Amino acid sequence: MTSTYSPDGSAHSGGARPGAARVPRWSVLGAATVLALGVQAVLALWVAPADANQGDAQRLMYIHVPAAWLAYLAFTVTAVASVLWLWPRTRSVKWDLVAGASAEVGVVFTALTLALGSLWGRPVWGTWWEWDARLTTTAVLLFLYLGYLALRRTGDSPDERGRRCAIAALIAFADVPVVHFSVTWWETLHQEATVFNPKLETNITGTMAWTLLWSVVAFTILYVYLVRSRTQLAEMQEGLEERELANAIAERIETGESAVTV
Amino acid sequence: MDDNGGYVIAGFALTGGVLAAYVAWLGVRLRRARRSGAGTEQPRG
Amino acid sequence: MADVPAAPAPTDPGSPRRRLRVRWVVAALVCVGVIVWMLVGGLAKNLVYLKPVSEAVEERADLGTRRFRMGGTVVPGSIVETDTGVRFELVEGGTTAEVDHSGDPPDLFEECAPVVVEGHWGAGAFLSDRLLIKHGEEYSPESESLDDCGEHPEGVDGSAAATSGPPR
Numbered sequence: 001m002t003s004t005y006s007p008d009g010s011a012h013s014g015g016a017r018p019g020a021a022r023v024p025r026w027s028v029l030g031a032a033t034v035l036a037l038g039v040q041a042v043l044a045l046w047v048a049p050a051d052a053n054q055g056d057a058q059r060l061m062y063i064h065v066p067a068a069w070l071a072y073l074a075f076t077v078t079a080v081a082s083v084l085w086l087w088p089r090t091r092s093v094k095w096d097l098v099a100g101a102s103a104e105v106g107v108v109f110t111a112l113t114l115a116l117g118s119l120w121g122r123p124v125w126g127t128w129w130e131w132d133a134r135l136t137t138t139a140v141l142l143f144l145y146l147g148y149l150a151l152r153r154t155g156d157s158p159d160e161r162g163r164r165c166a167i168a169a170l171i172a173f174a175d176v177p178v179v180h181f182s183v184t185w186w187e188t189l190h191q192e193a194t195v196f197n198p199k200l201e202t203n204i205t206g207t208m209a210w211t212l213l214w215s216v217v218a219f220t221i222l223y224v225y226l227v228r229s230r231t232q233l234a235e236m237q238e239g240l241e242e243r244e245l246a247n248a249i250a251e252r253i254e255t256g257e258s259a260v261t262v
Numbered sequence: 263m264d265d266n267g268g269y270v271i272a273g274f275a276l277t278g279g280v281l282a283a284y285v286a287w288l289g290v291r292l293r294r295a296r297r298s299g300a301g302t303e304q305p306r307g
Numbered sequence: 308m309a310d311v312p313a314a315p316a317p318t319d320p321g322s323p324r325r326r327l328r329v330r331w332v333v334a335a336l337v338c339v340g341v342i343v344w345m346l347v348g349g350l351a352k353n354l355v356y357l358k359p360v361s362e363a364v365e366e367r368a369d370l371g372t373r374r375f376r377m378g379g380t381v382v383p384g385s386i387v388e389t390d391t392g393v394r395f396e397l398v399e400g401g402t403t404a405e406v407d408h409s410g411d412p413p414d415l416f417e418e419c420a421p422v423v424v425e426g427h428w429g430a431g432a433f434l435s436d437r438l439l440i441k442h443g444e445e446y447s448p449e450s451e452s453l454d455d456c457g458e459h460p461e462g463v464d465g466s467a468a469a470t471s472g473p474p475r
Contacts, residue, residue: 037281041274049448050264054415057266058446060273067277108284112277119273123266126413126439131349132356140342140350147338154335155328187356187378189423191444203445222281229288236295265414 033225036218040211048211060120062211065194066219067113068138072176073223074106075145079173082166096162097238099169100152101230103145105223110142125189133182134190141179144172158238357423361400363433372427378441379404383418394432397422405432415440 044062051058081099084090117135118128129135148168152161183192194203195212204212263270360379363370379397386395391409393416398404406424416422416438426435 045270045274051446052448052450054442054446055264055266056270057264059270061446063273063277108280112280115276116273119269119276123269123413124415124440124442126415130356130439131353133350133354136345136350136353140345143338143341143345147335147342150331150334150338153327153331155324155331186354189356189439189441191442194444194446197444203443205447208446208448226284226288229292233288233292233295236292236299240295240299 029221029225029228033218033222036214036221040215040218043211043214048207051208054124057120057123060116061194062215064113064116064120065212066215067109067116069216070109070219070223071106071113071141072180073220074102074109074227075141075173075176077102077227078106078145078148078169079176082169085162085166091162093158093162093238094235096158096165097234098227098231099165100149101227101234103148103152103169104230105226107142107145107149108226110138110145114138114142127189130189132188132190133186134179134188137175137179137182141172141175144175148172359399360397360404361402363428364402364404367428370428372429374425374427376423376425377404377406377433377435378421378423381416381418381420381422386418397424397433406435407432408435408438410436410438412438413440415442 040062044059048059048062050056078099081095081102085092085095085099114135117138121130122128148165151168152165154161154164156164180193180196182188183190184198192198197203202209357376357378358366360377363375363377377397379399382396382398382403386393388394389407393408393412395406395408396403397406407429408424408426421441421443423439423441424433424435425437425439426433428434
């Protein structure tokens with residue numbers, strides 16, 4: 001834990017840790033990510049057989065589905081981290097930063113899911129976009145978390161920001177199950193889930209299934225890598241902001257100026 | 263690849279591009295934060 | 308709450324910090340606006356994305372020439388090319404409807420394909436100008452036999468198996 005919560009509203013960093021000196025040793029994770037994704041591309045583009053009905057277009061599934069899975073995973077982590085921040089016994093600035101980092105990664109993958117779905121829908125459905133329940137609730141998910149990310153930047157003390165964002169994250173998270181079950185609850189153009197459907201019937205087998213599984217695992221490793229580096233960045237920025245604020249206050253007290261330059 | 267190969271290639275290229283761009287942006291922000299942190303870092307608390 | 312003067316910077320009107328803050332508040336509000344627009348303009352109208360053939364036929368009188376989407380499975384042997392597009396029969400829940408579609412159908416349009424047509428009821432048939440394929444959630448390198456549409460698990464409303472073919 002690099003940061004601790006202090007009741008005076010100014011979270012402070014413990015010692016000099018989140019600063020510049022430490023160069024992270026994440027190269028192993030980075031290499032694993034690159035390798036896993038490289039194998040993923042080979043499996044998805046060459047090894048897996050083409051679908052009898054859709055032909056090669058179905059290969060988009062091997063990135064569309066893992067991207068959607070990552071969006072779910074990222075927003076779930078954001079929600080859990082927000083709860084951990086809200087719960088007094090586990091409250092730590094760290095959880096707020098993890099929540100923000102995971103949400104940013106989630107937004108990237110939600111946008112990617114929508115774009116890939118569009119590229120898949122055009123040849124297979126015959127449309128780039130339809131306002132059906134699955135597509136619309138996914139688009140809503142994107143804007144919920146874009147709003148959340150904007151909210152994170154609206155200033156205030158880490159304490160105030162933490163509370164406001166944690167509550168917003170929990171509200172936004174309500175859309176995640178709605179997105180997943182939209183295909184079951186309403187008539188949609190989008191098909192039902194291939195694996196996590198109500199009957200839990202796996203409608204994919206053999207090499208196709210293994211390719212999908214590998215893709216999901218590879219994307220999950222990628223997620224860990226991205227959230228780890230994004231959280232580290234957030235810790236550094238948090239440290240910088242605190243120093244900036246402290247400097248600005250010191251300057252203010254010294255000179256009595258009313259404007260603060262950032 | 264059949265007639266729809268273009269969509270598949272576009273999808274994989276888009277994914278690679280987005281990931282590369284995001285990782286690069288992360289790197290830029292990390293370096294910037296590290297640079298502005300360097301030298302001014304004071305042990306506090 | 309804070310005993311240090313942490314607040315002055317963001318509350319100073321015109322300070323860069325405050326301007327930045329206002330910008331992000333506006334961004335958050337824009338996101339909320341987009342969400343409301345999507346829910347009201349997009350989802351509310353399309354929560355019932357399609358009517359299965361049986362419903363569309365049943366409500367034909369009430370529907371008049373109103374535009375809606377109809378979903379069903381293409382009847383084998385019913386596809387006829389016309390000057391403007393294709394004519395075919397759509398089946399669902401034991402009910403069949405004639406569809407006159409103008410425009411090129413998508414690549415995956417074929418016998419037994421689960422499709423969605425958009426248009427309105429005309430004199431003899433459903434006049435469609437938009438044809439979408441509603442594919443299933445099953446993937447396999449081996450093609451299924453086409454002489455039995457009941458084998459298609461995704462009969463738009465999931466009940467196509469009841470119209471033909473043995474229950475799975």
